[in-house]
Amino acid sequence: METGGISKLTLQRLPTYLSYLRTLPQEEGAAISAAAIASALGLGEVQVRKDLATVSDAGKPKVGYLIADLMRDLEHFLGYGTRNRAVLIGVGNLGLALLSYGGFADYGLNIVAAFDNKSALIGSAVDGRPVLDIQALPAFCQKEKIQIGILTVPASAAQGCLNALVEGGVRAVWNFAPVHLTAPEGVLVQRENMASSLALLSYHLKQAERPAENGSVQPRGARPRIADEKTKNGGSRHG
Amino acid sequence: METGGISKLTLQRLPTYLSYLRTLPQEEGAAISAAAIASALGLGEVQVRKDLATVSDAGKPKVGYLIADLMRDLEHFLGYGTRNRAVLIGVGNLGLALLSYGGFADYGLNIVAAFDNKSALIGSAVDGRPVLDIQALPAFCQKEKIQIGILTVPASAAQGCLNALVEGGVRAVWNFAPVHLTAPEGVLVQRENMASSLALLSYHLKQAERPAENGSVQPRGARPRIADEKTKNGGSRHG
DNA sequence: TAGATTGTTAATCGATTAACAATC
């Protein structure tokens, strides 16, 4: 990662900083220290400084980070200023939930329409956004300059829908279907993998229940241990 | 991570292997190679072998992995055999969606009841699961031997609900609220951070749009670059 | 100035990958 980019993990932490800052009282000229942020978010203090230094120069020695400036820089860096226009495909339970959830606006996302293949749904609307025929997807994306596609269709339909999005010029896709999809160069497919989270929970419980067992399955060693035992970082335990 | 545990990232990939295997025709004695799995999931071949070797000995040189055995071992390792009993707290849009989504059963999760504080909801039911008064949460968890709590409440309410879960003896919590929560030792709080995924998408679009800009903000170097440019691993592009 | 706090350079740690050994 020498090239002057930003590490993927840092990038993923940035919205967390931003949403924490948004909960703070927005007083004129107020500042906050890296230590305070770190403790609130369960991260390392140095990590916070390094992450923030990547995207902002709102940090002042002896003072801390100017909250307003830092928020501005984070929003700018993440591209939340220019609202991203999105469509959602698959108006099932999850699709409906995401459509109805208002919070995405805070992250620059603007869902302008939904698509489905069920005629019972086509022509209806959810919170003012029309549900359209999936057939019309590529043309709609092109005409409406859609930037993000959200896939909440069954696994079996996901690749086909992705292809239609790509055909419509969409270059960023948020995939909730539990499959790996294939897209051309330049198109980012980000998979939201709920099963991964569940795996961590399930394994943690299994370890806690029968700490001794695990013979054939555990490699060598012995001590049952879940990955983030070390307190700070990722998984989040008490610190 | 010397101690004989399993790396967190490997653990997170395991359900992906499992769900891919489940899509395969389940023929008696059928086998599949690491190369085939890797290519289907967009992972490295060695990584697949290493991951699978951690949890199974279904791999046979020259043959590949016996599909049925491998699935059994994955399910066993992840603890999907013993169904985990869960409650969901916060019957808003997202909560409703997760309640109605049937697919979690495949991952050993069994949501037995939901909780809310709105009297309009209390007493109703979603797909046969009762919506109960949040006041009753700790006692219910204890009596019903609940293992997992799913938090789909607003950020401001999340810590209080977590405390109630802990009081009820729950040791694994899936947190959809956009906040960091604090829990005692031994309680795993896994945060599902949708904003992180959105950040990756948004940043990718911003880079694609104006590849040159980014002066004040980008560290040194120049070439705009998204973390997973390298094709295989995590983010998933075409390979 | 002295003290507090940020920013950066070097060391550590963990995960991935490459090269090779083992085996059906």
Place this chain on the structure above:
DNA sequence: TAGATTGTTAATCGATTAACAATC
């Protein structure tokens, strides 16, 4: 046996952390 494929050990790569330098 020879060839294919898994499993493992060593090398590489990237991210985190510790130690220190810079600065208001």
